[in-house]
Amino acid sequence: MGCASALQMAEGGMKSIVLDQGDLGQGASGVNAGTLSLQIKRVKLMPYAIRGHQEWESMGDAVGFRKTGGYTLAFTDHEAELLHERMSLKAEAGAPIEFVSNSALREAEPNLADQVVAASYCAEDGYANSSLTGQFYRARLKQQGVQYREGFKLLGVEAGNDGYVIRSANTTVSARKLLFSAGAWLKSLTALMGVELPVQARVNTVSVTERLPMLTRSVIGHATGLLTMKQKANGTLLIGGGWQGRGTPEQGRGQVDTDSLRSNLALARHALPAAENARILRSWTGFEAHVPDFYPLAGKLPGYEDVFVLGCVRGGYTIGPYIGKLMGDYILERTTELPLFNPGRSFPEVVV
Amino acid sequence: MITDTDIAVIGAGPAGCNAALLAAEYDFSVVMLDEQVSPGGQVWRAKSPAILSAPETPESVAGESVRNAISQSNVTHLGGVRVWHIERSEDAFVIHYENAGVSISLSCRCLVIATGARETIQPIPGWTLPGVVGMAGATSIFKQDLIPIGSKMVVSGTGPLVFFVAAEQQRLGGEVAAIVTSNTLLDWIKALPAMLLRPGLLFRGLRWITAMYVNRIPIYWGHTVTRVEGESSVSRVEFKKISKDWTPQGQPRFIECDCVSLGSGLISAFESFQLAGISLEHNSDLGGWIPKQEQDGRTNVGGCFICGDGAGIRGSLAAETHGKLAGLSAVAFLGAKINHSIVKLRREYTRAASFGEAMSKLSIPRPGLTKLTTAKTVVCRCEGITRAEIEDEMNLGAQSTISVKSGVRAGMGPCGGKFCQTAITDLIAKTKSCPVSQIAPPTARPPLRPISVNTLAGDFDYSDLPISKPSPL
Amino acid sequence: MFQLAPNHQDDIVRTAKIRFTFDGESFLAHEGETLAAALMRAKLLHIRDAPGDESPRGVFCCMGLCQECVVQVDGKTIESCRLSVSPDLHVTSLRRQLDT
Numbered sequence: 001m002g003c004a005s006a007l008q009m010a011e012g013g014m015k016s017i018v019l020d021q022g023d024l025g026q027g028a029s030g031v032n033a034g035t036l037s038l039q040i041k042r043v044k045l046m047p048y049a050i051r052g053h054q055e056w057e058s059m060g061d062a063v064g065f066r067k068t069g070g071y072t073l074a075f076t077d078h079e080a081e082l083l084h085e086r087m088s089l090k091a092e093a094g095a096p097i098e099f100v101s102n103s104a105l106r107e108a109e110p111n112l113a114d115q116v117v118a119a120s121y122c123a124e125d126g127y128a129n130s131s132l133t134g135q136f137y138r139a140r141l142k143q144q145g146v147q148y149r150e151g152f153k154l155l156g157v158e159a160g161n162d163g164y165v166i167r168s169a170n171t172t173v174s175a176r177k178l179l180f181s182a183g184a185w186l187k188s189l190t191a192l193m194g195v196e197l198p199v200q201a202r203v204n205t206v207s208v209t210e211r212l213p214m215l216t217r218s219v220i221g222h223a224t225g226l227l228t229m230k231q232k233a234n235g236t237l238l239i240g241g242g243w244q245g246r247g248t249p250e251q252g253r254g255q256v257d258t259d260s261l262r263s264n265l266a267l268a269r270h271a272l273p274a275a276e277n278a279r280i281l282r283s284w285t286g287f288e289a290h291v292p293d294f295y296p297l298a299g300k301l302p303g304y305e306d307v308f309v310l311g312c313v314r315g316g317y318t319i320g321p322y323i324g325k326l327m328g329d330y331i332l333e334r335t336t337e338l339p340l341f342n343p344g345r346s347f348p349e350v351v352v
Numbered sequence: 353m354i355t356d357t358d359i360a361v362i363g364a365g366p367a368g369c370n371a372a373l374l375a376a377e378y379d380f381s382v383v384m385l386d387e388q389v390s391p392g393g394q395v396w397r398a399k400s401p402a403i404l405s406a407p408e409t410p411e412s413v414a415g416e417s418v419r420n421a422i423s424q425s426n427v428t429h430l431g432g433v434r435v436w437h438i439e440r441s442e443d444a445f446v447i448h449y450e451n452a453g454v455s456i457s458l459s460c461r462c463l464v465i466a467t468g469a470r471e472t473i474q475p476i477p478g479w480t481l482p483g484v485v486g487m488a489g490a491t492s493i494f495k496q497d498l499i500p501i502g503s504k505m506v507v508s509g510t511g512p513l514v515f516f517v518a519a520e521q522q523r524l525g526g527e528v529a530a531i532v533t534s535n536t537l538l539d540w541i542k543a544l545p546a547m548l549l550r551p552g553l554l555f556r557g558l559r560w561i562t563a564m565y566v567n568r569i570p571i572y573w574g575h576t577v578t579r580v581e582g583e584s585s586v587s588r589v590e591f592k593k594i595s596k597d598w599t600p601q602g603q604p605r606f607i608e609c610d611c612v613s614l615g616s617g618l619i620s621a622f623e624s625f626q627l628a629g630i631s632l633e634h635n636s637d638l639g640g641w642i643p644k645q646e647q648d649g650r651t652n653v654g655g656c657f658i659c660g661d662g663a664g665i666r667g668s669l670a671a672e673t674h675g676k677l678a679g680l681s682a683v684a685f686l687g688a689k690i691n692h693s694i695v696k697l698r699r700e701y702t703r704a705a706s707f708g709e710a711m712s713k714l715s716i717p718r719p720g721l722t723k724l725t726t727a728k729t730v731v732c733r734c735e736g737i738t739r740a741e742i743e744d745e746m747n748l749g750a751q752s753t754i755s756v757k758s759g760v761r762a763g764m765g766p767c768g769g770k771f772c773q774t775a776i777t778d779l780i781a782k783t784k785s786c787p788v789s790q791i792a793p794p795t796a797r798p799p800l801r802p803i804s805v806n807t808l809a810g811d812f813d814y815s816d817l818p819i820s821k822p823s824p825l
Numbered sequence: 826m827f828q829l830a831p832n833h834q835d836d837i838v839r840t841a842k843i844r845f846t847f848d849g850e851s852f853l854a855h856e857g858e859t860l861a862a863a864l865m866r867a868k869l870l871h872i873r874d875a876p877g878d879e880s881p882r883g884v885f886c887c888m889g890l891c892q893e894c895v896v897q898v899d900g901k902t903i904e905s906c907r908l909s910v911s912p913d914l915h916v917t918s919l920r921r922q923l924d925t
Contacts, residue, residue, distance in 0.1 A: 023755040043825050075814060086825060111705060115814075128727065131758040138749040150751060156657050204887070210766050211876050212804060224822045256798050258437060265805050266812035270407070276809075277900045279802035281766055284795075294824045313916070314824075387889060387907075394888065399908070401857035404838040407831070453901075470890055480893075482870035482883025489887030497862035500839050502870075525834030563830035584881045585870045611870075633871040713849075732884075734892065766892035771885075803894065804901065 001029075001146075001310050001324040002181035003137035004055075008328025017173060018141060018148040018167065025134030027183045031286035032317050033132040033206045033240030034064070035228040037123050037219055038095035039072045041315045042294065046093035047338055048319045056128050063136050068230065069104060070219035072120045073112070073271055079223040080118035086223070087120040097122045106338035111215045111274045114141035118223075125219045127230050127238075130317065145197040147345055149173075151189040157192050163306065177331060180301070181310040181324070184249040184287030190309060195301055198347050199289050199312060200236025203254040205246040207283040211235035214272045227267045232243065237275055239268045290314060292347040298327055302344035309343050353444045353459065359381045359682050360447055360460035362435050362624060365393020366668045368466030369418045370675030371649075371682065372427045374692070375464075378683040382427045383458060385449055387801075389599050391415075391422050391434040394469055394488060395668040396546040397495040406498055416797025435797035438463070445628070445656070448798075455807050462682045465625055466675060469618035469639065469661035471772045474717060475725045478580030479614065480733055486632040486781075487513045487615030493518065500526020502611030506589050508532040508577035509615035511715025512557060517613050518569070519560040521805070528569050529609040534598050534616075534721065535714050546710030549703060550669070575599060578724055580612055599720030617715035619774060620662045626796035629653045634789035636716065637709065637781070638664030640774065641793055647679030648694070657681050665691045665715075667708030673701040722778050732772040734765020742776060746783045753777060753794045766802050769794065829923060845914040847896075860905035860916065861887060861894055872896060873919040881920075895919060 003024065008017045018024070036056055041049040056065050072087070074080040084099070091097040105112065141148050149171075154167045156167045160247045163176035180189045184201040212235050220229040227241040243264040247254035262281055269276050289312045291297060296313040313319050326336045356426075361372045364386035372384040384391070390398035396415030399406065406412070422429055430451070437448040445463045449456055471488040473479065483502060490501055494517075504527045507518045518528045547554040564571055572591065578600050579590040588608045592600040618639055622632055625643040630651045632641045642664045647691070649657040659678035660671035677697050680690055713758050725731060727740040737760050745759040753776060756762055762776055763769030773793055781788045799808070839855040846852070847869065854863030861884045864872065870883040872894050885893040887906045894905040897917040905916075 023750075023752050023758075026758070027755060040823075077418065082822060086822070089825060106415075131761075133751065134743070134755055135748060135759040150755075209805070226819060253795055255439065258439060258446075258455075262455075262809055262812070263817055266809040267817055269805050269809050270812075270814050270817075276806045277804050277902070279766070279804050279902055280799055280808055281764075281768065281802055282797045284797045285800065286513055339578065400859060400862070402840045402855040403858075404840060406837040407833045470886070470888070478881060480875070480880055482872065482881050486886050489885060492887040493859075493862060493865070493884075497858050498833075499862050501865060519830060522830055523833050524837075525832060560830070560876060567830065585883070697896075730880075731873070731880075733882075736875055738881070767890060770890050771922060801889070802902070 001140050001313070001316070001320045001327070002179065003141060003327040004321045004324025005179055005181060005310065006329065007140055007144055008145050008325045009145050009331060012328065012332040012334070014332055016146060018146065018177070019152040019154065019173065020148070020150050021153050021185070023134055023146060023150050024138050027185070027290055028286045029133045029317055029320060030130055032130050032204065033167065033238050034317065035129045035219055035230065035240065036127055036318050037070045037122065037125040037221060037228070039070060039097060039120060039125060039221055040225050040228070041090065041095070041318065043093045044295070045088050045315060045319060046090060046095055048322055049315055050094060052319040052322040053124055056318070059128070059136060059321070063132050065126065066125040066233070068218050069121060069126065070124045070125025070221060071100070071109065072221040072223060073116050074118040074169040074223040075113070075115050075270070076117060079303065083118050083120055083223040095122060096124055109216055109218060110249055111272060112220070113271055113273055127219055128294045129232070130199065137188065147265065154189065167209060173312070177306045177308070179308040179310060179327065182288040183311055186289060186297070186309060186311045190249060190301060193301060193307060195303060197297065197309070197343065198291050200240065200286040200291070201249050201289050203247055203285045204240065204288050205245050205256060205260050205283060205285050206238065206240040207261065207280050208239070209237040210281050212237055212275070212278050216272060222267060222271065227271060229268055229272065237266060237278060241267065247285070249287050254287060256283045256285055283347070288316070292349070294339040296323065297343040298323060298340040299330070300344070301340045353441070353463050354407070355444050355459040357381045357458065357685060359383070359462045359464060360385065360445070360458060361464040361466060361467035362447065363660065363662070364388065364391035364431070365430065365466060365468050365660060365671065366395060366418070367468070367671040367675035367678070368393070369422055370462065370672050371464045371466060371659055371679035372678035373421055373425055374676045376426045376557045378687060378688045381429060381684055383432045383460070384422070384427050385433050385435055385447065387432070387434050391419050391429060391431070394492060397492055399498065400496050401461065403498055411495060433493050434801045435624065436801060436803050438517050440626060440629055440653070450803055450807050453804070453807050455803070455810060460684055462657070463628065464657045464659065464662045464678055465628060465662065466658070466664045467621045467624045469665055470621050470715060470770060471615050472617055472619045473614050473771065474616050474721050475729050475731045475772070475775050476577065476579055477726055477729050480730055481580055481586050482584065483581050483582065483586030484610040485611065485613050486581055487517050487613045488618065490517050490613045494520040494524060498524055500524040501528055501613070504609045505530060505613060506577065506607050506609045507532050507613045508589070508591065509613070510534045510617055510717060512711055513615055513715070515557060515560040518564065521701065530570045530572060530607050531564060532572045532575045532577050534574070534576050534594060539714055543710045544713055546707050549707045576721065576724065577612065578604065581790055586611055595720055595741065597720040598718040599723050616717040616721060617712070618661060619664045620664065622793070623796040623800055625662065626706045627798065627800070630656065630658070631795065635664060637712065638666070638787070639712065639716070640788070648681045649674060649680055655685055665708070665712045666705045666804065667711055670673050670701060670704040670708040673697055673704055677701060722775070722782070725775060729752055731775050732762040732765065734767050735761045737762040739779065742779055743783070746780060751780070751784060753780065753791060754778065755793055763794065843910065843912050845910050845916065847916045848918050848920070852887040856911065857909050860896065860908040860910055863910050864905060871920065874921040879921050
């Protein structure tokens with residue numbers, strides 16, 4: 001999101017520099033499962049997600065974009081009800097989602113489980129290769145002449161003569177305006193500015209198998225959203241669904257929780273029994289930030305005119321490149337195509 | 353938390369066995385887990401059940417002795433199991449391992465990690481051909497299956513292992529076409545004072561070398577194999593003289609053979625340490641990235657202890673005493689009063705370590721050896737990624753092992769980067785003109801070995817799945 | 826008599842030989858030895874083709890790490906250096922083009 005904003009600002013003639021504590025695109029955007037599915041987007045965010053899909057499609061091969069179509073499965077009557085209710089609302093919001101018969105599903109995806117009770121389909125769904133996010137934006141920034149620094153561990157921000165001075169262990173950077181778009185690390189960064197934002201991090205688990213013969217061609221989901229699965233062109237099967245690992249962004253990378261992993265893989269096997277003997281090569285976690293109302297933070301940091309914050313976008317991988325552009329426009333003081341989300345709004349009490 | 357056992361030891365080599373045996377003497381419950389069916393590790397690897405009887409070797413004798421000790425002790429030995437994840441909590445560790453296709457967890461108050469080393473092999477053209485085996489790998493076949501590899505072998509590498517591999521190949525009825533070693537005779541003469549600490553091993557080594565000369569097997573000192581040739585398996589190797597920093601130079605020469613054993617030293621198998629939360633540090637004298645450690649195998653993670661080659665390459669003799677010391681550290685952590693002489697053990701350890709470190713010094717590749725990896729050489733074997741592809745990725749701006757891995761998939765295949773990461777790190781350091789110590793290895797991720805979906809998912813009925821309420825609409 | 830470099834080949838006693846199949850072809854192996862060793866004895870080094878460039882691969886690290894020697898038995902993928910040969914073992918290789 002930060003990179004997309006910087007590129008948009010460059011397009012508008014504003015000079016910027018991107019600073020990252022690690023490597024570019026190695027936070028949530030580099031370690032998530034890469035699913036681009038309108039079926040798992042929030043109703044109110046659908047217009048953003050649809051435009052996000054267009055952004056990814058335009059990036060194409062450079063980010064491993066594939067529009068495969070996606071099925072969401074229900075295995076019980078209760079789940080089928082849930083699926084109908086949720087997908088109908090999403091379709092009303094503009095996502096081209098339809099319900100498909102079991103025979104149509106079976107024809108398209110013969111290896112899926114027999115126990116499917118109901119399924120929905122969205123032709124717009126697909127995936128990108130999240131591992132390539134960093135490589136892609138690094139090249140785009142270079143191309144647009146936007147500076148970036150990797151391994152920049154921010155230690156403090158001070159008011160300068162005309163803006164702010166950002167300090168790391170061995171260097172400082174001065175800027176008139178600041179944009180914090182550090183995902184799960186937003187909370188600690190904005191705290192440096194004296195602003196407490198109610199940011200929390202989910203610790204999502206993702207796993208990948210070794211290369212397999214082709215078993216499925218589409219993005220596969222589950223009525224509850226607890227499964228995302230797709231087989232890449234190279235044959236590896238990527239399995240996610242937001243099962244929770246452990247750890248906090250402040251402690252570094254999260255840990256894989258074996259109970260979550262077991263459930264995640266059991267659900268994947270239930271949907272695609274042919275994957276039972278596939279060997280898992282790696283499981284990992286990524287932090288997904290959110291605030292209590294599960295809508296984005298995108299706008300001015302409360303109490304500041306020239307400090308901006310962007311993050312906590314539910315479905316952030318899909319929407320990121322688009323909302324990043326909007327943020328760039330906002331900083332350029334242009335009118336944004338769709339409204340942003342004021343970080344200064346009041347949030348419901350957090351229920352744990 | 354009430355745990356399944358007081359102490360768990362991962363790895364049943366010289367370090368792990370000795371740690372487990374000593375800890376069991378203090379009446380703690382000790383479980384030792386190992387990938388091999390029988391204890392012994394790589395150095396004392398047990399014979400396969402296909403061998404009914406065979407002449408003894410120093411390795412088989414030492415191995416039998418430790419196997420007997422383990423079977424007569426109170427140590428619970430879990431053989432043929434594969435640890436795939438280590439979870440840590442406030443006051444315990446949970447080890448997850450695979451046993452015959454089932455994933456099982458084991459909790460412990462105290463964890464000793466003795467996962468040893470693996471070999472590092474500088475990638476050269478043709479090193480992916482069938483018939484090319486690692487030097488440590490060859491010894492594993494020799495010890496376990498007691499067969500020679502191929503009918504005519506070239507051994508090329510660093511340190512003392514080249515002579516052991518050649519001698520074993522011959523002992524088991526195979527032929528050795530030549531020994532090609534990066535070390536010079538002068539390197540060995542310089543190591544003599546340290547070797548005099550272990551006269552028995554020195555004598556054994558001299559006997560191997562004399563036998564090679566008697567049998568007219570050429571030894572090319574200060575040379576290295578630069579290329580392996582063949583269609584679907586090895587047919588010959590190209591080799592060259594090397595300079596003082598081991599840069600290949602001079603005219604290529606060739607040796608006909610049907611197999612090649614390659615090796616350029618050992619490195620710590622550090623992934624288990626990473627999962628346990630131990631930070632790594634770089635020490636080129638001990639094989640590169642090793643876990644940060646204090647005396648007697650203590651680490652920055654309370655209750656977690658390390659020993660053996662995994663803690664730094666010092667050889668099996670040092671590993672034995674290091675294991676004893678780590679075992680004592682573990683029982684002391686659990687509150688036992690120590691009645692062994694730690695001072696004496698430390699003295700023994702220092703002595704063994706100085707011999708091991710001298711051998712490591714002979715084995716550690718010098719910078720010129722990286723030039724063996726030509727632009728078109730496959731570096732990441734699993735994914736078939738060449739040096740040129742990795743360099744292109746760096747030219748696009750990738751500056752870390754993580755970004756190279758993400759960008760070109762180097763290290764993302766089934767081996768998990770175990771056989772390419774050293775070469776990739778060297779390439780990044782060279783491009784950035786910085787020391788290798790600044791290029792940290794990627795984050796370790798479970799499973800430590802490939803494990804099937806069925807094993808990880810276990811017996812799960814759909815109705816048992818803890819399905820939480822759906823995400824907000 | 827003192828031997829400088831003994832040859833122990835003939836002093837090793839092994840279990841009886843049994844049959845196993847590799848891609849349908851029958852081979853002999855001593856019961857209990859690793860498949861990696863049995864294939865080496867049969868001079869069958871080309872065990873698998875790499876994905877991508879499809880280059881031939883064989884036993885490499887011999888200790889269960891490199892995954893170069895994996896084969897399939899009953900649909901499960903397993904390293905041949907960690908698989909003991911037993912009666913009725915039927916191995917399917919991951920070679921793309923089977924040697925004719």
